[in-house]
Amino acid sequence: MKIVGVDFGGTTFTVGLVDVESGEILKEEQHETKAWEGFENITRRVAKVINSLKEDARAVGIGSPGSILNGVVKFSPNLPDWRDVPLADRIKDLTDLPTFVENDANAFVLGEKWFGAGKGYDHIVALTLGTGVGGGVITHGILLKGYLGIGAELGHVIVEPNGPKCGCGNYGCLEAIASATAIVRMAKEMRDDFPNSEIFKSDKISAKTIMDAARNGDKLGIIIRDKMVDALGRAIAGFAHIFNPQIVIIGGGVSKAGDVILKPLRKKVEGYLMPSFVGTFEVVISPLLDKAGVLGAASVALENIRR
Amino acid sequence: MKIVGVDFGGTTFTVGLVDVESGEILKEEQHETKAWEGFENITRRVAKVINSLKEDARAVGIGSPGSILNGVVKFSPNLPDWRDVPLADRIKDLTDLPTFVENDANAFVLGEKWFGAGKGYDHIVALTLGTGVGGGVITHGILLKGYLGIGAELGHVIVEPNGPKCGCGNYGCLEAIASATAIVRMAKEMRDDFPNSEIFKSDKISAKTIMDAARNGDKLGIIIRDKMVDALGRAIAGFAHIFNPQIVIIGGGVSKAGDVILKPLRKKVEGYLMPSFVGTFEVVISPLLDKAGVLGAASVALENIRR
Numbered sequence: 123m124k125i126v127g128v129d130f131g132g133t134t135f136t137v138g139l140v141d142v143e144s145g146e147i148l149k150e151e152q153h154e155t156k157a158w159e160g161f162e163n164i165t166r167r168v169a170k171v172i173n174s175l176k177e178d179a180r181a182v183g184i185g186s187p188g189s190i191l192n193g194v195v196k197f198s199p200n201l202p203d204w205r206d207v208p209l210a211d212r213i214k215d216l217t218d219l220p221t222f223v224e225n226d227a228n229a230f231v232l233g234e235k236w237f238g239a240g241k242g243y244d245h246i247v248a249l250t251l252g253t254g255v256g257g258g259v260i261t262h263g264i265l266l267k268g269y270l271g272i273g274a275e276l277g278h279v280i281v282e283p284n285g286p287k288c289g290c291g292n293y294g295c296l297e298a299i300a301s302a303t304a305i306v307r308m309a310k311e312m313r314d315d316f317p318n319s320e321i322f323k324s325d326k327i328s329a330k331t332i333m334d335a336a337r338n339g340d341k342l343g344i345i346i347r348d349k350m351v352d353a354l355g356r357a358i359a360g361f362a363h364i365f366n367p368q369i370v371i372i373g374g375g376v377s378k379a380g381d382v383i384l385k386p387l388r389k390k391v392e393g394y395l396m397p398s399f400v401g402t403f404e405v406v407i408s409p410l411l412d413k414a415g416v417l418g419a420a421s422v423a424l425e426n427i428r429r
Numbered sequence: 430m431k432i433v434g435v436d437f438g439g440t441t442f443t444v445g446l447v448d449v450e451s452g453e454i455l456k457e458e459q460h461e462t463k464a465w466e467g468f469e470n471i472t473r474r475v476a477k478v479i480n481s482l483k484e485d486a487r488a489v490g491i492g493s494p495g496s497i498l499n500g501v502v503k504f505s506p507n508l509p510d511w512r513d514v515p516l517a518d519r520i521k522d523l524t525d526l527p528t529f530v531e532n533d534a535n536a537f538v539l540g541e542k543w544f545g546a547g548k549g550y551d552h553i554v555a556l557t558l559g560t561g562v563g564g565g566v567i568t569h570g571i572l573l574k575g576y577l578g579i580g581a582e583l584g585h586v587i588v589e590p591n592g593p594k595c596g597c598g599n600y601g602c603l604e605a606i607a608s609a610t611a612i613v614r615m616a617k618e619m620r621d622d623f624p625n626s627e628i629f630k631s632d633k634i635s636a637k638t639i640m641d642a643a644r645n646g647d648k649l650g651i652i653i654r655d656k657m658v659d660a661l662g663r664a665i666a667g668f669a670h671i672f673n674p675q676i677v678i679i680g681g682g683v684s685k686a687g688d689v690i691l692k693p694l695r696k697k698v699e700g701y702l703m704p705s706f707v708g709t710f711e712v713v714i715s716p717l718l719d720k721a722g723v724l725g726a727a728s729v730a731l732e733n734i735r736r
Contacts, residue, residue: 189705245576259671264569268673269552270709275670278703280663283589290703356587363582364566364671366575396585396597398496402577 124148124179125423126172126219129226129415130186132157132200137171138416139179142424145237147416149175157200161207169216182213182221183423185229185415191271193223224422226250226415228265228274230408231258232425233418234371238410245367247358248408249276250374254289255297261365265425276361277301281353299353302329302376308346316342333379351383355390362391362399373408380407431455431486432730433479433526436533436722437493439464439507444478445723446486449731452544454723456482464507468514476523489520489528490730492536492722498578500530531729533557533722535572535581537715538565539732540725541678545717552674554665555715556583557681561596562604568672572732583668584608588660606660609636609683615653623649640686658690662697669698669706680715687714 123143129136138150151171155164172182186209188198193210195201214221224232231248234240240248244263250256257276259266266274277297278290285294286304298304309321309332319342320335321327335343358370370391377383388405408414430450436443445457458478462471479489493516495505500517502508521528531539538555541547547555551570557563564583566573573581584604585597592601593611605611616628616639626649627642628634642650665677677698684690695712715721 257671261568261573261575262571264571266568266672268568269675270673272705272709273671273673275673275703275706278670279667280588280701281590283659283663292701292703352590356590360586360667361671363585364564364580364668365573366577366580366582368576394587394599396582396599398579402579 124177125420126176126179126182127416127418127420127423128168128172128182128184128213129419130168130184131155131226132187132198135168136416137168137175138420139175139177140417140420142420145417147413150416151175157202160203161212165209165212166216169213172213172217172219176217176219179219181423181427182217182219183229183419183421184209184213184221184223185226185419185422186223187226189272190223190225193221195223220423220427222423222426224265225256226418227256227258228267229258229418229422230256230373230414231260231371232265232421233410233414234373234408235260236421236424237417238408238414239371239406240369243368245365246369246371247276247361247365247367248371248373249354249358251300251302251372251376252374253301253303255301256374259361259365261367276357279357279360281357296353296357300350300357300376302374305329305332305346305350305376308349309342312342312345319343329376330379333376333382337379337382347382348386351386351390355387356394358387358391358405359394359399362395362403366399367403369403370405371408372405373410373414377407378411431484432727433483433486433489434723434725434727434730435475435479435489435491435520436536436726437475437491438462438533439494439505442475443723444475444482445727446482446484447724447727449727452724454720457723458482464509467510468519472516472519473523476520479520479524479526483524483526486526488730488734489524489526490536490726490728491516491520491528491530492533492726492729493530494533496579497530497532500528502530527730527734529730529733531572532563533725534563534565535574536565536725536729537563537680537721538567538678539572539728540717540721541680541715542567543728543731544724545715545721546678546713547676550675552672553676553678554583554668554672554674555678555680556661556665558607558609558679558683559681560608560610562608563681566672568674583664586664586667588664603660603664607657607664607683609681612636612639612653612657612683615656616649619649619652626650636683637686640683640689644686644689654689655693658693658697662694663701665694665698665712666701666706669702669710673706674710676710677712678715679712680717680721684714685718
């Protein structure tokens with residue numbers, strides 16, 4: 123069976139034709155979103171790409187940023203005019219394929235369940251560490267959305283009272299310490315104290331340059347990595363106490379740093395767990411890498427047509 | 430329909446005959462548990478009381494402390510020899526009634542769903558503030574237990590990094606700040622700084638004397654209340670971001686303090702919420718009061734025979 127997955131974002135969108143049995147992406151195209159063009163024009167272009175790739179696909183799945191309920195995007199931070207827009211219906215009309223839409227973090231955890239590290243599991247906690255920190259949870263086999271479909275906001279659990287200010291207005295959210303944005307901010311704030319850090323030798327400070335520095339033993343790199351891993355470890359232990367999961371999966375750009383995060387993180391998580399939870403789940407980095415977006419999007423459709 | 434509810438504890442157990450339609454407890458008996466007597470003897474006494482009260486009851490529900498899976502008590506902190514004991518099967522054999530067992534905090538949230546503030550809701554977060562802090566969650570209509578049945582440990586989410594030591598071995602758990610045990614400990618620790626506090630005028634320092642003091646404007650009482658409410662508010666906001674519930678219900682001995690906790694708590698929760706969650710749920714104190722134990726226990730059976 124084939125499914126079209128659309129990894130939709132404020133800057134670009136990627137459309138892929140997914141072979142469900144093999145988990146392979148048979149064809150893929152990436153285009154600019156051009157957010158300023160508005161809902162009608164953007165969706166027309168997205169549908170055009172879907173139609174050009176779809177072959178005999180059975181359905182379309184879309185992962186999109188924002189708050190999404192029953193195929194309607196209630197709002198999306200990077201797409202200012204998208205307010206209560208019927209994204210699923212619109213794409214269905216333009217492609218003649220059943221279309222299903224989920225928040226991108228929910229799509230991520232579904233992708234892990236269908237194609238990644240969560241295969242065969244009914245209890246999965248997933249975190250995406252990128253510009254923000256997204257959360258996706260499958261508990262007792264069900265995608266956790268909550269009453270209004272706005273739940274699983276794992277990035278906005280407070281892990282440090284009176285900590286750094288978060289984009290949401292609160293202080294000390296996980297997102298304000300463990301996102302790419304947060305660690306870059308930390309590096310800039312500490313620049314005066316560590317002027318010779320290798321972080322500042324590259325043109326642009328990014329999560330990658332910071333984690334590379336940590337891997338090389340750079341003092342500031344390690345300080346930032348440790349702060350991030352400590353907050354993340356505390357949060358993950360809390361999610362484990364809440365959900366008693368089989369696996370916790372980390373994805374998003376920051377997770378590409380690999381062992382420089384994962385090894386100390388596993389130790390921290392264990393240190394913050396109640397004894398009865400130690401050894402009951404694994405913490406892993408998503409194996410789907412750059413395929414996570416399209417496979418996650420395709421899984422949104424799969425989850426709906428296969429259940 | 431009638432159901433027998435058994436609110437089982439390390440010190441006492443209460444057996445009640447519940448009329449499901451009216452939510453009334455028709456008959457009730459409380460006895461000492463005598464934990465030292467061991468599983469066989471205790472359960473024989475419990476069954477005897479059930480048999481004397483049961484009339485034409487359809488089933489038995491039991492709420493018990495400890496870690497419980499499929500009717501088996503894996504372990505229970507106050508019943509040292511209860512390790513992997515088949516409580517449900519044993520009571521079923523001795524009473525000839527279908528018997529269902531859950532952790533007491535899970536029983537509490539089920540009681541709220543069937544008889545209390547959670548009636549008609551599919552998304553409920555419940556906290557019991559007593560000797561410890563227990564958690565019970567219903568999400569998408571399902572009681573959250575997790576992979577091994579040990580989830581919903583909401584009391585062991587860390588709300589204050591490097592905070593007070595918790596019984597579980599960690600530091601800064603919600604239980605270490607918002608349980609009766611924790612607030613009594615705080616009062617004792619601060620006695621030297623507030624020797625004239627009204628808290629120390631009674632023979633025995635308890636959660637009640639502390640909350641009474643706060644209500645009377647006593648400075649130490651207010652400090653402790655504020656510390657507890659702040660931690661609880663942060664935790665509840667986090668649970669709301671995770672579960673997007675319709676209601677958050679507070680029970681347990683400490684909740685009897687009523688408005689002196691509830692009013693500042695609602696304010697705190699709102700302050701810690703992301704804007705999109707403000708106004709999406711209520712925070713209430715359990716209306717079941719002293720009936721919560723038996724009605725919760727009866728609900729464990731109801732949940733199983735009515736689903």
